[in-house]
Amino acid sequence: MxxxxxxxxxxxxxxxxxxxxxxxxxxxxxxxxxxxxxxxxxxxxxxxxxxxxxxxxxxxxxxxxxxxxEVIRAHPDLAGKAALAGTLTDDSTREQAGAGLDQCSPEELACFERLNEAYKEKFGFPFVMAVKGSDRFAILDAFEVRLENTPAEERRTAVAQINRIALFRLRARAQG
Known part of the structure; x- marks a missing residue:
């Protein structure tokens, strides 16, 4: 190695x-x-x-x-207010930009806002997805699918996604 x-x-x-x-x-x-x-x-x-x-x-x-x-709730909304205000962590900024979330049309931003709110209303935490290798269309599709989960299923899914994010972040560090 x-x-x-x-x-x-x-x-x-x-x-x-x-x-x-x-x-x-x-x-x-x-x-x-x-x-x-x-x-x-x-x-x-x-x-x-x-x-x-x-x-x-x-x-x-x-x-x-x-x-x-607590960890799930520490994550920002995808294409949300923190992204628009420029207050994301450096890692989150890179990850969201890599998925093209910084290039959303006004209509797409409105869709993200609507889905973020519906998701938080149902689950009580933000939608978390390891967006590396994805794009805004796949992310919007994932929102729709995951809104059908139970709260327990979605907590487990969010934890798995956070662990994928951690792996991607660690790999990026190893590559320099």
């Missing part, structure tokens, strides 16, 4: 404070995920994005539903 498949700084070489400082924002405004991952013990395998993502994902999946909801 080449070094460009390894994270820098190397998680296995960091103390708790340095690890959280370096990887605490992988989960949107939720450094506790990184803290718990560090407490599990890191080895050289965790210097690879996939292994670290698996460990961090296990921390979120094993958390209480209330804690999971």
């Amino acid at each position: 080449t070094d460009n498949n390894k994270l820098t700084p190397r998680p296995s070489e960091l103390d708790r404070a340095a690890f959280v400082a370096s990887y605490g924002e992988i989960y949107e405004h939720s450094p506790w995920v990184a803290e718990l991952a560090w407490e599990q013990g890191l080895n050289e395998a965790h210097d690879r994005p996939e292994a670290l993502a698996t460990l961090m994902g296990e921390m979120l999946e094993s958390a209480s539903p209330e804690r999971q909801l």
Whole structure:
């Protein structure tokens, strides 16, 4: 395996404070995920994005539903007010732009706003989707499908999507 498949700084070489400082924002405004991952013990395998993502994902999946909801609620609406105001995290800005959400027509923005509101009204948290490799049309379709889920199904789906986002973010860091 080449070094460009390894994270820098190397998680296995960091103390708790340095690890959280370096990887605490992988989960949107939720450094506790990184803290718990560090407490599990890191080895050289965790210097690879996939292994670290698996460990961090296990921390979120094993958390209480209330804690999971805190992480879900830390995510911004897709093509929402934070995006329009320019107040997203750098990672979220790149991810939404990569899916073309910064190029929505006024009609598409109105559709996103309507779906964001319907989704939050039904589930009590924002729609979260790992948008890398997707586009605004597929995202709008996913909204429609996922609005049919039960709250428990959708919480599990959102957690799985957040873990995919974390993997994408870690892979991006390894590529420099």
